[in-house]
Amino acid sequence: MLEEAKQKIRNISDFPKKGIEFKDITPLLKDAKAFHDVIDAFVQKFANEHIDYVVAIESRGYLLGAPLAYKLGAGLVVVRKPGKLPAEVEHVEYDLEYGTDSLEIHKDAIEAGKRVLIIDDLLATGGTVHATSELIKRLGGKIVAMAFLIELTKLQGRKKLSSIADVHALFTYEN
Helix, strand or coil: HHHHHHHCCCEEEECCCCCCCCECCCCHCCCCCHHHEEEHHHHHHCCCCCCCCCEEEECHHHHHHHHHHHHHHHHEEEECCCCCCCCCCEEEEEEECECCCCCCCCCCCCCCCCCEEEEEEECCCHHHHHHHHHHHHHHEEEEEEEEEEEEEHHHHHHHHCCCCCCEEEEEEEEC
């Protein structure tokens, strides 16, 4: 059932820049059965984990996080780029291959001790998710697991994250 969903992901060469093989999930999202199968696979994996909050990372993480939170009976918390959240925020800056980036979460988004599942569409180097985990820890949340639709194994992001929590990816690709 998931193999059919994986076939819906298309490769776009040289996007957003030359040398990148972009994994386009929009064909999967528009296919009702494939999208349903993906969300159900995540639900099955995490149904017994007593998740309080699904933390979704801007922006494609929201597409998976919202239906997953709904199905798990959990709240949805969003992590955004700077300047997008209206209330007081916790901010983290992190290193990229060439430069830095940053993320924010509302300071009142997660109560201490609450069980959190982080979700995003893609695990590459793990930098964004590692930064997100730092935000959650600052708020006192307990990270139960990190979930991804796609993992690019060659970039070894899992290695960076596995000491923080369980890492789960539905689909893996070498590049």
